[in-house]
Amino acid sequence: MILVTGATGTVGREVLRRLPPGPAVRVMARNPDRVEGAPATAETVPGDYDDPQSLGRALSGVHTVLLVTNRVAGDQDARFLEAARTTGVQHVVKLSAAAVADPLADDLITRWQRGNEDLLRASGMGWTLLRPRSFMSNTLSWSVSVRAEQVVRSLYGSSANSCVDPRDIADVAVRVLTGPGHHHGRAYTLTGPQAVSAAQQTAQLGELLGRPLRFEELEPERARALWSERHPAPVVEALLSSALRQRDGAKAGVEGTVAELTGRPARSFRDWAATRLSAFMPL
Template sequence: MILVTGATGVAGREVLAALSGHPVRALVRDPAKARALPPGAEAAIGDYADGASLRAALQGVTSAFLVTNRVTHDDDGAFLAAAREAGVRRVVKLSAASVTDAEAVDAITRWQRATEEALRASGLGWTVLRPRAFMSNTLAWTSEVRTGRTVRVLAPTGRNACVDPRDIAEVAALALTRDGHDRRAYTLTGPRPLTPVEQAAELASQLGRPVAVEELPAADARERWGRRHPGPVVEALIESASRQGRDAKVAVDPALPTLLARPARSYRTWVADHLDAFRAT
């Protein structure tokens, strides 16, 4: 049995799809969201803070896909302790490419480095996936694009070798189901770095109408994100965008095409497959 955490999130949904045909259990917090799981996926309702629910979800599990995102909680520690107790043999963890950048010292990256170290010290078999930004992050623009309003972003001319979540999921499925990936960390990127301006141009080309982008001032970003995130997280997001503006995220890594024996999916392909989300209603 394979356990997928974060099963209703962007990465988790794609990992469930990539594991079609394998016995899979999906850990979800909200019972209502369990109804959206794909056919064949067994639902386990639980939370990292609820040890009993974790133990139940991990019963009979041999490998697990681990996604955590609460910087102020030790969700990784809770999960790894329960996984050891349950006899899990392998954990594939979703991390981020920024952990390899010595200049990235923001709160999110420090937390990610700590969670990776906890996994390596856990005594479990492990694989770490370190993707660049998800191509699907541009779904955050859907409201503006649908209504013809200007998209506002930090570092609109900063380049990022963004990656299709479906490619990340296929690598995760390999690591979860096949040998040869233990104690490996893979940086996963798309085929070339793109700026938000270039992403908007691709959207515009396929939609057949303009998509305008302008810079979001840091002060406006702090006000907007401060409604949803703690201060250190907000500052980490702003610093991440600043590093993108300094071309810290442009490197294209060969790991993904090597592992999948094919080129990484392009942003053009991602847009074509998700274009309906951006069409005017």
């Protein structure tokens, strides 16, 4: 049986839509009513990383897991992996981050992900690490200003990022979850087909919308203030550090892993944006 966690999130819900018929599937969610797109035969159960008993119930009889956690600097991975080991899970597919492989990345978020990877490798279970670059869907955070002002604001607008379509991450995840065991012990860095800057994304989005969009460079202090409205201070500082690394070229590298594992090219930012235009159109 396959257990999918993070099923209501950006990648998890795409995984559910792509799972083939055949394998038994269980979906764990804090609120099962929010799960959409699961296979008709899938079992959906309540589960919370802070509730070991619920983890035990969700993991009973499970062979393979997609593990997605998001509480930065928390112990969700430790709790889950302990429950998974106890219940006999054989293979954990962990959603991590590309920055883990960069020795110069030392921000809070990257250290947390490195620690989680170390926990998994030391668990005694089979493992596979998925390390995506930034999600293309992160640009949905521009939707309010695009709708109201026809403007995109971002830090370091000329710096390039080989961002990846979440659907490509999900396609890779499904192949690893349902494929043969040669994925065990592998770490896959997942990127888009080319690196693009925020200014280039703005231009492409404007072309698709059929109206010009303006790009405005954010000063670091303004970015800090805006992000502080949504994130605790340590996370904000980690995001600023990550943006500096991007400015210095650390996120521009392109990998062919998506094509190697799926048999088709990775989707471009234009491909992704064309499917989400309604989010950027005036209300």
